[in-house]
Amino acid sequence: MKYHRIPNETVRRLPIYLRGLVVLSQQGVNNVSSSKLADFVNINAGQIRKDFSFVGDFGTRGVGYDIDWLTKQIKKILRLDAEHRAAVIGVGNLGTAVMAYPGFRTYGFEIAAAFDSDPAKVGKKVKNVTVEDVSKLNSLAKRGVDMAIIAVPAEAAQNVADALVQAGIKGILNFSPKRITVPKNVKVITIDIATDLARLPYYIPSS
Amino acid sequence: MKYHRIPNETVRRLPIYLRGLVVLSQQGVNNVSSSKLADFVNINAGQIRKDFSFVGDFGTRGVGYDIDWLTKQIKKILRLDAEHRAAVIGVGNLGTAVMAYPGFRTYGFEIAAAFDSDPAKVGKKVKNVTVEDVSKLNSLAKRGVDMAIIAVPAEAAQNVADALVQAGIKGILNFSPKRITVPKNVKVITIDIATDLARLPYYIPSS
Numbered sequence: 001m002k003y004h005r006i007p008n009e010t011v012r013r014l015p016i017y018l019r020g021l022v023v024l025s026q027q028g029v030n031n032v033s034s035s036k037l038a039d040f041v042n043i044n045a046g047q048i049r050k051d052f053s054f055v056g057d058f059g060t061r062g063v064g065y066d067i068d069w070l071t072k073q074i075k076k077i078l079r080l081d082a083e084h085r086a087a088v089i090g091v092g093n094l095g096t097a098v099m100a101y102p103g104f105r106t107y108g109f110e111i112a113a114a115f116d117s118d119p120a121k122v123g124k125k126v127k128n129v130t131v132e133d134v135s136k137l138n139s140l141a142k143r144g145v146d147m148a149i150i151a152v153p154a155e156a157a158q159n160v161a162d163a164l165v166q167a168g169i170k171g172i173l174n175f176s177p178k179r180i181t182v183p184k185n186v187k188v189i190t191i192d193i194a195t196d197l198a199r200l201p202y203y204i205p206s207s
Numbered sequence: 208m209k210y211h212r213i214p215n216e217t218v219r220r221l222p223i224y225l226r227g228l229v230v231l232s233q234q235g236v237n238n239v240s241s242s243k244l245a246d247f248v249n250i251n252a253g254q255i256r257k258d259f260s261f262v263g264d265f266g267t268r269g270v271g272y273d274i275d276w277l278t279k280q281i282k283k284i285l286r287l288d289a290e291h292r293a294a295v296i297g298v299g300n301l302g303t304a305v306m307a308y309p310g311f312r313t314y315g316f317e318i319a320a321a322f323d324s325d326p327a328k329v330g331k332k333v334k335n336v337t338v339e340d341v342s343k344l345n346s347l348a349k350r351g352v353d354m355a356i357i358a359v360p361a362e363a364a365q366n367v368a369d370a371l372v373q374a375g376i377k378g379i380l381n382f383s384p385k386r387i388t389v390p391k392n393v394k395v396i397t398i399d400i401a402t403d404l405a406r407l408p409y410y411i412p413s414s
Contacts (some may be wrong), residue, residue, distance in 0.1 A: 015405035103401035198222035
């Protein structure tokens with residue numbers, strides 16, 4: 001089932017709520033008010049209530065939201081109720097850092113494959129995954145990998161994206177600052193570190 | 208001058224518009240409609256018009272937005288009309304990748320310093336910056352550095368944040384998935400790769 005009417009901006013925030021709810025649950029908390037969660041995830045309470053109404057949870061006055069139920073519901077909507085396998089393309093500094101990233105388990109992600117074009121890297125193990133040659137990308141879909149993380153230099157990004165599309169990958173996380181073009185049935189999310197850094201000065205008081 | 212009434216969500220999108228406007232300008236374009244920019248930056252046109260109204264630009268019917276004027280205005284609001292110097296703390300895979308990141312120049316950022324606690328790294332040059340010992344963090348503010356990028360392991364993040372606050376840094380980009388606590392006058396933006404990856408399955412059609 002797909003919940004078509006959830007705005008993209010809400011979808012962007014759902015994983016943030018989910019991570020907060022998981023941490024609260026680990027602390028033994030069963031219910032949370034929108035204002036407590038607001039402090040915890042740094043998103044305002046009104047926005048949280050609005051977002052949760054899309055999820056189908058309107059909370060209970062004086063009790064708040066049931067963390068267990070809400071966690072399950074968000075996972076279902078985001079399709080995180082199943083495990084997902086991802087491949088990293090480009091095992092340079094960035095790709096290696098991504099493979100070492102400790103935060104994926106929270107969402108049930110496994111980095112199941114890694115690829116590079118450098119013969120010196122192919123065959124080596126990085127975080128328990130053996131690096132394969134990029135020419136082997138076409139085997140991905142058969143291996144149950146449905147997402148790929150592009151961590152290659154900007155000039156190689158489009159070629160890699162084309163190969164991933166060819167291989168049947170439908171979801172791409174792109175770290176290259178270059179725009180990549182894919183067919184409409186493939187989703188690309190671009191992470192641009194500079195864009196995140198660029199809103200920091202706004203909040204820095206001038207001295 | 209600070210424009211207090213711009214919502215955080217709009218501030219988050221302004222750098223994305225800015226980057227789009229810079230690229231369009233480089234292509235020789237002078238004016239852009241909200242719908243053309245919408246295609247370009249992948250944010251809907253209504254949202255763009257609303258965001259630009261906060262910037263003080265309501266566009267001209269049939270002409271669109273003046274790219275030059277809008278670029279200057281957004282830079283001014285985001286305080287990107289001056290150069291900013293940033294320090295990277297932690298020169299592992301992630302820190303090195305950040306230092307090599309090509310997208311910072313668009314916003315006038317310079318990675319001016321790098322720090323690590325590993326004696327084997329101190330004194331080495333990474334992307335033309337000599338790595339210094341973390342004990343030297345206290346010199347940062349005097350050197351005109353006003354932003355820091357934390358790329359250390361999760362367990363070291365809070366200590367580094369404390370030292371940065373002590374050194375007078377008012378803006379921090381945090382790559383560690385761990386929450387860090389800072390005084391109210393310091394702004395932290397956290398980049399969690401897993402959170403971005405977590406919204407990808409929502410958009411992947413089930414097979």
